[in-house]
Amino acid sequence: MARDKVSGGLIQRACMMPRQEDQGPVILKELLPQELRELLVGWGLRPFRAEQLLKWMYLRLATDFQEMTDISKADRATLAQRCRVGELELLQSEAASDGTQKLLLGLHDALRAETVIIPEQDHLTQCISTQVGCSMGCAFCRTSSLSLKRHLRTWEMIEQVVMARRLVPGGRVRNVVLMGMGEPLANYQAVVKAIRIMLEPRGLDLSKRRITLSTCGLVPELRRFVAEGLDIGLAVSLNATTDAQRDILMPINKKYPLGLLLQTCRELPLAPRNRITFEYVLLDGVNDSLEDARRLVRLLKGLRCKVNLIPHNPYPGSPFRSPPEDRILAFQKTLSDSGMTSPIRWSHGREIWAACGQLAAGEPRAGTCPTRQGHPS
CATH class of the missing domain: 1.10.150.530 (DNA polymerase; domain 1)
Structure with a gap:
C-alpha cells in the first residue's frame, strides 16, 4: 500500500500535465x-x-x-x-573533442531543451528530448534536478531531428534514440505520434531498426506501447538488482517494482528478431559489486536481451562517482561469462556535459568534467 501512496503523485504529475496546445496557427510538423x-x-x-x-x-x-x-x-x-512549418531556435551549439555536438534549443514559451548528435563509425546518432525536465526523480540523472516543466509537443521532437539534418547534411544522422531529457512514456501520445512521423516514408523516413525508446519502467505504458506495433528498439533503464537499491535510485520502482517490471518484459510480444536492451548505470560502491553482477545475471535469465553498462557520468552536485575501471571490467566479465551480451558504453561528450544523465537545458555548470583516460570521453 505504501508503495502506491509514495509514488502515486509522481506518476500523476507525469501523466496528467496539461497538453501544450497553442491557440495560434497549426504547426504542420505536428x-x-x-x-x-x-x-x-x-x-x-x-x-x-x-x-x-x-x-x-x-x-x-x-x-x-x-x-x-x-x-x-x-x-x-x-x-x-x-x-x-514549425521551427525551434538554436540558442547554442557546443562541440566536444570526440565530435559530439550538443544543441541548446529555444522553445516558443522561453523554455529550453537539449539534443545531442553523437558520432559513430560511419554515421551519426541523435539523442532527442521528449520533455522539458523530468518528474521521475532518478538520483543519478541531472535532468531530474530540473523537475518537470512540460511535455514537448510532437513537432518539437520532429524538429530536433530536422535541425540536426540541417546542421549535418548528407543523410548522416541515421539513428534516433529517445534518451534525452524526460521520460518518453510519460508523454505518451505525443511521443507515439512523433515516432510514426519518424517512420513515415513521406516524413523523416527512418528505419524502425534505427529508432530506440528508453524508459525507466512505466509498466502500463510499456505494455501499451509495444501493443502499438511500432516495432522499434526498446531500452529499459534498470540500474539496480534489488528493490531496496532501485527504490532509492529510481523512485518509480516504488510503483512498479523490479519483479513486476521484469515479468512485464518477459511477457512483451516482441518480434522474433528483437530483444530488450537493459541499461545499467554503474555507480561506485552502490550497484557495482560482483554480487550485483551475479544477481543481474539471475534476474535476466531467459530474457532475450542485452545489457548496456554505462559508467556514471558526473555532474555538479551528483553524490555518485563512476567505479574504477578494473571494477567495471570485472562486472562486465561476470555478465559475459554467463553468455550475456554486455558492452560498456563509454559515453561521448562528457566534457561538454552532453553524456547520458548530464543534460540540464543549459543550466550553469561549474568546474571541468573529467574524461576517462584511454577511452572516448
Whole structure:
C-alpha cells in the first residue's frame, strides 16, 4: 500500500500535465501525411499540396513558405496566414573533442531543451528530448534536478531531428534514440505520434531498426506501447538488482517494482528478431559489486536481451562517482561469462556535459568534467 501512496503523485504529475496546445496557427510538423492532406482540403487547397509540403519540410528542410516556389503565391499566402512549418531556435551549439555536438534549443514559451548528435563509425546518432525536465526523480540523472516543466509537443521532437539534418547534411544522422531529457512514456501520445512521423516514408523516413525508446519502467505504458506495433528498439533503464537499491535510485520502482517490471518484459510480444536492451548505470560502491553482477545475471535469465553498462557520468552536485575501471571490467566479465551480451558504453561528450544523465537545458555548470583516460570521453 505504501508503495502506491509514495509514488502515486509522481506518476500523476507525469501523466496528467496539461497538453501544450497553442491557440495560434497549426504547426504542420505536428501532422501525419493524411492529416495534412485533410487539413489542406478543408481549407480549399488541392490535395497534392500536401505532398509538396512534405517534400519541402522533410527533404529540402525548408522553414518558410516563401522558399516553396512550386506552390502558387496565393496558396503560400493562405498557408502563411493559417499555419507554420514549425521551427525551434538554436540558442547554442557546443562541440566536444570526440565530435559530439550538443544543441541548446529555444522553445516558443522561453523554455529550453537539449539534443545531442553523437558520432559513430560511419554515421551519426541523435539523442532527442521528449520533455522539458523530468518528474521521475532518478538520483543519478541531472535532468531530474530540473523537475518537470512540460511535455514537448510532437513537432518539437520532429524538429530536433530536422535541425540536426540541417546542421549535418548528407543523410548522416541515421539513428534516433529517445534518451534525452524526460521520460518518453510519460508523454505518451505525443511521443507515439512523433515516432510514426519518424517512420513515415513521406516524413523523416527512418528505419524502425534505427529508432530506440528508453524508459525507466512505466509498466502500463510499456505494455501499451509495444501493443502499438511500432516495432522499434526498446531500452529499459534498470540500474539496480534489488528493490531496496532501485527504490532509492529510481523512485518509480516504488510503483512498479523490479519483479513486476521484469515479468512485464518477459511477457512483451516482441518480434522474433528483437530483444530488450537493459541499461545499467554503474555507480561506485552502490550497484557495482560482483554480487550485483551475479544477481543481474539471475534476474535476466531467459530474457532475450542485452545489457548496456554505462559508467556514471558526473555532474555538479551528483553524490555518485563512476567505479574504477578494473571494477567495471570485472562486472562486465561476470555478465559475459554467463553468455550475456554486455558492452560498456563509454559515453561521448562528457566534457561538454552532453553524456547520458548530464543534460540540464543549459543550466550553469561549474568546474571541468573529467574524461576517462584511454577511452572516448
